[in-house]
Amino acid sequence: xxxxxxxxxxxxxxxxxxxxxxxxxxxxxxxxxxxxxxxxxxxxxxxxxxxxxxxxxxxxxxxxxxxxxxxxxxxxxxxxxxxxxxxxxxxxxxxxxxxxxxxxxxxxxxxxxxxxxxxxxxxxxxxxxxxxxxxxxxxxxxxxxxxxxxxxxxxxxxxxxxxxxxxxxxxxxxxxxxxxxxxxxxxxxxxxxxxxxxxxxxxxxxxxxxxxxxxxxxxxxxxxxxxxxxxxxxxxxxxxxxxxxxxxxxxxxxxxxxxxxxxxxxxxxxxxxxxxxxxxxxxxxxxxxxxxxxxxxxxxxxxxxxxxxxxxxxxxxxxxxxxxxxxxxxxxxxxxxxxxxxxxxxxxxxxxxxxxxxxxxxxxxxxxxxxxxxxxxxxxxxxxxxxxxxxxxxxxxxxxxxxxxxxxxxxxxxxxxxxxxxxxxxxxxxxxxxxxxxxxxxxxxxxxxxxxxxxxxxxxxxxxxxxxxxxxxxxxxxxxxxxxxxxxxxxxxxxxxxxxxxxxxxxxxxxxxxxxxxxxxxxxxxxxxxxxxxxxxxxxxxxxxxxxxxxxxxxxxxxxxxxxxxxxxxxxxxxxxxxxxxxxxxxxxxxxxxxxxxxxxxxxxxxxxxxxxxxxxxxxxxxxxxxxxxxxxxxxxxxxxxxxxxxxxxxxxxxxxxxxxxxxxxxxxxxxxxxxxxxxxxxxxxxxxxxxxxxxxxxxxxxxxxxxxxxxxxxxxxxxxxxxxxxxxxxxxxxxxxxxxxxxxxxxxxxxxxxxxxxxxxxxxxxxxxxxxxxxxxxxxxxxxxxxxxxxxxxxxxxx
Numbered sequence: 001x002x003x004x005x006x007x008x009x010x011x012x013x014x015x016x017x018x019x020x021x022x023x024x025x026x027x028x029x030x031x032x033x034x035x036x037x038x039x040x041x042x043x044x045x046x047x048x049x050x051x052x053x054x055x056x057x058x059x060x061x062x063x064x065x066x067x068x069x070x071x072x073x074x075x076x077x078x079x080x081x082x083x084x085x086x087x088x089x090x091x092x093x094x095x096x097x098x099x100x101x102x103x104x105x106x107x108x109x110x111x112x113x114x115x116x117x118x119x120x121x122x123x124x125x126x127x128x129x130x131x132x133x134x135x136x137x138x139x140x141x142x143x144x145x146x147x148x149x150x151x152x153x154x155x156x157x158x159x160x161x162x163x164x165x166x167x168x169x170x171x172x173x174x175x176x177x178x179x180x181x182x183x184x185x186x187x188x189x190x191x192x193x194x195x196x197x198x199x200x201x202x203x204x205x206x207x208x209x210x211x212x213x214x215x216x217x218x219x220x221x222x223x224x225x226x227x228x229x230x231x232x233x234x235x236x237x238x239x240x241x242x243x244x245x246x247x248x249x250x251x252x253x254x255x256x257x258x259x260x261x262x263x264x265x266x267x268x269x270x271x272x273x274x275x276x277x278x279x280x281x282x283x284x285x286x287x288x289x290x291x292x293x294x295x296x297x298x299x300x301x302x303x304x305x306x307x308x309x310x311x312x313x314x315x316x317x318x319x320x321x322x323x324x325x326x327x328x329x330x331x332x333x334x335x336x337x338x339x340x341x342x343x344x345x346x347x348x349x350x351x352x353x354x355x356x357x358x359x360x361x362x363x364x365x366x367x368x369x370x371x372x373x374x375x376x377x378x379x380x381x382x383x384x385x386x387x388x389x390x391x392x393x394x395x396x397x398x399x400x401x402x403x404x405x406x407x408x409x410x411x412x413x414x415x416x417x418x419x420x421x422x423x424x425x426x427x428x429x430x431x432x433x434x435x436x437x438x439x440x441x442x443x444x445x446x447x448x449x450x451x452x453x454x455x456x457x458x459x460x461x462x463x464x465x466x467x468x469x470x471x472x473x474x475x476x477x478x479x480x481x482x483x484x485x486x487x488x489x490x491x492x493x494x495x496x497x498x499x500x501x502x503x504x505x506x507x508x509x510x511x512x513x514x515x516x517x518x519x520x521x522x523x524x525x526x527x528x529x530x531x532x533x534x535x536x537x538x539x540x541x542x543x544x545x546x547x548x549x550x551x552x553x554x555x556x557x558x559x560x561x562x563x564x565x566x567x568x569x570x571x572x573x574x575x576x577x578x579x580x581x582x583x584x585x586x587x588x589x590x591x592x593x594x595x596x597x598x599x600x601x602x603x604x605x606x607x608x609x610x611x612x613x614x615x616x617x618x619x620x621x622x623x624x625x626x627x628x629x630x631x632x633x634x635x636x637x638x639x640x641x642x643x644x645x646x647x648x649x650x651x652x653x654x655x656x657x658x659x660x661x662x663x664x665x666x667x668x669x670x671x672x673x674x675x676x677x678x679x680x681x682x683x684x685x686x687x688x689x690x691x692x693x694x695x696x697x698x699x700x701x702x703x704x705x706x707x708x709x710x711x712x713x714x715x716x717x718x719x720x721x722x723x724x725x726x727x728x729x730x731x732x733x734x735x736x737x738x739x740x741x742x743x744x745x746x747x748x749x750x751x752x753x754x755x756x757x758x759x760x761x762x763x764x765x766x767x768x769x770x771x772x773x774x775x776x777x778x779x780x781x782x783x784x785x786x787x788x789x790x791x792x793x794x795x796x797x798x799x800x
Contacts, residue, residue: 028197028239028386028398029074030099034107036068036084043068044086044111053080054244055099055216057297057341063393067459073396074388074455075099077141077217077239084109091119098126100139101217101239106131106616127616128716129708132532132540134607134621136223136706136720138162142216142241146252152212152285152308154193154236155180162718162800163222164234172256173283176310177329177359179207182234184222185722186794187700190233190629196240196337196351198384198402199449199475204632207236208380209355211333213252213287214304216241223722224623224704227528227544227605228453228471232627232700232724240351242339243291243300250290256283258313281311281326299340306333316366319433319502330358345390352383355406362410367432371413371423374438380406397454405446412437412487424672425486428502429495430755435503436492439514440484447477464533464541475524479633483642485514489563492649492672498756506651506662508681509672513568513643515560520633523551530605537614544605544625550598550697552634556591559584559640563674568643576647576677589639598697601628621706621720629698636689636784643685648678683779688736692785696728706798718800726792736781742769 032051036044047064055078062070077099084092089111099105105127112120138161140148150156151170159166159182167181181188189205200208221235229235258281265276284307291302308331317325337351356379363373382404390396414422414437422437453471495507530544559569566572571582605625612618635641650659651668659676662668668676706720750763771777 028076028101028237029388030077030101030103030105032072032075032080032082032097032099032105032107034070034109036064036070037108037110038089039110039112044089047084047086047089047111050083050085051075051080052083053078054246055242056080057245057300057339057347058344060344065459067465069459069465071393071457073457074390074398076242077101082107082109084111086111088114090114093119093121095121096126098141100141101219101237102133102135102137103139104130104132128710128714129616129619130609131611131616131619132534132542132609133226134540134542134609134623135221135225136163136621136623136704136718136722137219137221137225137235140218140220145212145215145218151175152252152287154207154210154212154218154238155182157218158182158207158220158234158236161220161222163722163796163798164220172280173285173308173310174278174280174312176283176308177209177331177357184234185724185796185798187233187724187726190231190627190700191236192229192231192233193236193238195238195353195382196349196384197386197398197400197451198351198382198404199447200382200404202445204231204630205233209331209333209357210238211287211304211306211335211353211355213250213289213306214240214302214333214335214353224605224607224621224625224702225627226542226607227530227546227603228469230473230524230526230546230548230603230628231630232702240335240337241289241291241302241304242337242349243293243302245293245296245300247292248290250288252285252287254283254285256280258282279313281313283310285309297341299338301339302335302337304333304335306331306335308332314364314366317364317368318370318372319367319435320369322366325361325364327361327364328359330356332356332358347388349386349388350384351386353381355380363438367434369433369435371415371436372434372438373413374440375411375413375418376408377411378406378408380404394458395454395456397452400449400451402449402451403447404449405444407442407444409442410438410440412440414487422487424488425491426503427491427493429493429507430498431502433502437487439486442482442484444480444482445477447475450474464535467532467534469528469530469532471528471530473524473526475522477522477524477633479518479520479522479635481518481635483514483516483518485512485516485562488672489514490672492670493646494670498754503670505667506649506670506672508646509649509677510644510646511564511567513562513564513685515562516640516642517557517560518554518635518638518640519557520552520554520635520638522631522633523549523553524630525549538611540609540611542605542607542609546601546603546605546628548598548601548603548628550596550601550631551594552596552631553593554591554595554638557589557640559587559589567645574647574677575675576679578645578647578677578680580645580683584639592637595634595637596631596691596695598628598631601697601699602626603628603699617710619708621704621708623702623704625702627700627702629700631697637691641685641689643683645683646681648681650676650678686779688779688781689732690781690783692783694786695730695784696786698726698728698730701725701727718798720798722794722796722798724794728786729790729792730784731787731790732782732784733787734780735783736779737771737777741771741777744770744772746770 036047049062049070052059055076064070080097082094193201216239218238287306289304310329311326314325316322335353339349359376361373384402386400425436456468459465491510493508496504526548528546533541570585573579603626607623610620652662704722708718751757752761
């Protein structure tokens with residue numbers, strides 16, 4: 001199977017994107033480097049370079065080397081003033097130098113022999129094109145984040161990042177509280193989202209609801225990420241504000257109401273059955289941030305609060321009293337960060353965010369009764385403790401401990417309110433309407449993370465200046481899913497005819513193996529080496545190699561007690577005599593220490609940047625890299641999976657009072673009891689899945705060519721070609737019920753939209769295939785394996 005994205009041209013028209021630096025690599029800082037010459041062009045060693053600005057504590061200094069080169073390898077994003085001093089030369093001051101996240105800012109300076117005690121001040125635009133790094137990435141500074149005329153969430157930034165495609169768009173907060181899918185150059189999933197270095201990715205594709213007003217800068221890498229990043233998807237890196245030497249506060253607030261929205265839907269359009277779609281009933285989003293010094297140039301703090309509310313209309317809910325219902329979403333964030341300058345070369349920082357998501361009526365819609373919805377109230381927490389140390393002029397390192405996770409419970413409603421007098425779940429076959437308490441469950445995730453990165457500089461080695469970066473990552477993640485099921489652990493299914501009303505004619509009953517507690521764990525270790533080799537002012541080579549180890553397992557577990565536990569696991573027969581073979585009669589699930597292990601995911605990366613004219617204005621970049629996929633905490637083969645069994649519902653009684661199937665026009669009390677189970681119909685789910693023992697890790701190869709050009713001050717253009725190939729693609733293959741077994745050909749009459757046969761809207765008869773009648777068909781069982789016949793590749797042309 002082939003999948004190709006049509007060659008496409010993407011033109012970013014938003015000014016804030018057009019002026020965004022064309023940057024690369026991931027991190028929490030940026031850098032400034034350059035060469036100092038005299039008036040004749042000779043290099044000047046021993047020049048003292050001092051950097052100062054509101055984003056940095058104190059005034060870091062650097063001394064130019066024998067090659068006249070200086071470096072500030074780890075500066076927080078912000079605007080800086082550089083001062084160059086050397087005896088016998090006029091002091092040079094360069095103002096307005098912008099440092100962006102992971103951007104290598106090159107500032108070369110020429111100093112003149114002093115004739116007087118004078119200072120030469122130069123104010124110039126900062127570079128737009130990164131002439132050394134080759135990652136394709138876009139940065140959004142604090143000012144850009146504030147001025148973008150769109151929704152205030154991370155997906156709003158992703159939507160305007162070149163190379164990305166969104167599955168849907170937020171209009172004025174219409175999707176608040178709902179994650180939005182996205183892809184970059186044709187590929188979705190396998191993303192990595194970092195906030196102050198903490199991996200805040202949900203599984204392998206979730207992004208999260210962050211405190212938008214707390215961001216100092218956000219970078220979005222869409223292609224050719226260097227060896228510091230493990231996975232092939234979009235790489236998002238956000239840095240939280242740190243405070244400063246002056247107390248500052250920032251308040252953002254907005255408000256919307258239904259009366260502020262226009263509409264072009266006329267009565268004629270409504271008569272044709274078309275409506276206005278989802279409309280915002282009420283929206284507000286106050287976002288406060290304050291920060292400043294506890295001690296100047298020593299200890300800074302920052303605190304931010306956000307309370308975002310969005311109400312959207314849902315027509316026809318609830319069924320028993322339909323109207324225009326306001327679906328409520330509330331997102332609350334508390335963010336804090338403390339930065340402590342231990343010494344001129346050592347900094348300690350701590351960051352934490354608490355987040356609450358509340359949606360009291362999830363599942364509301366035109367097919368739901370009042371008690372069919374459920375309440376979500378999830379709490380997320382994550383944070384980091386980081387130590388940055390400049391060990392010498394040739395070496396600095398970062399050490400970070402992080403944690404991320406959430407508790408996500410869903411609560412059912414009953415006739416007495418939330419979790420009070422919960423009624424059995426009921427579904428209607430014809431209309432799809434649903435009533436009764438929703439499924440209650442609690443999902444808990446937690447990830448612990450350790451990172452160490454060291455960067456060493458070595459000049460004039462083998463004809464190049466080297467920036468050698470080494471790094472290690474260790475992560476452990478657990479996922480616990482407690483599924484408490486529906487009230488009574490069953491769903492009553494009805495098949496009422498048109499005009500009879502809902503839940504009139506009992507049809508079938510589906511029982512489940514709840515409550516159940518599923519536990520899955522993931523260990524990840526990764527290491528990388530990345531060498532940036534600057535051979536001249538024109539040529540830079542970026543070569544990297546990454547190794548990743550993934551280990552998926554689940555621990556020993558006990559099956560919780562439930563009304564159908566003996567049936568599903570111990571081989572006990574139901575009152576109708578139906579049983580299944582025992583799988584875990586002692587109700588203990590042995591752990592599986594090796595669900596998946598990928599011990600040697602090797603991923604080379606290579607990139608070249610050519611500054612064509614040597615003036616930092618036009619750069620040609622070429623990249624090739626391999627990216628290993630993260631399997632995530634797989635639940636595929638864990639025996640504690642959802643299982644259901646469906647039976648006919650014998651709701652009537654014979655003369656002796658025994659349950660029997662109802663005759664035409666006959667009905668019972670419509671209240672299910674266990675002795676009313678009839679003939680077996682079907683089963684679903686269960687622990688029948690396996691993994692091919694020779695399963696190989698999925699990976700992607702990435703090839704790209706880009707040219708970047710600075711047109712005028714603060715405005716650049718980028719054009720390029722990207723190809724992404726997917727390899728070792730996974731596919732679940734049905735082996736328990738092979739297609740050849742569906743040999744029973746049956747013809748069915750189509751009752752049409754009204755669901756009633758022999759009426760004017762009936763459709764033509766249609767043919768379907770099933771397993772032959774008689775004994776129950778074999779259990780559904782799939783195997784996860786690599787499918788070489790599945791080839792995936794995407795080609796893209798990007799103009800930004």
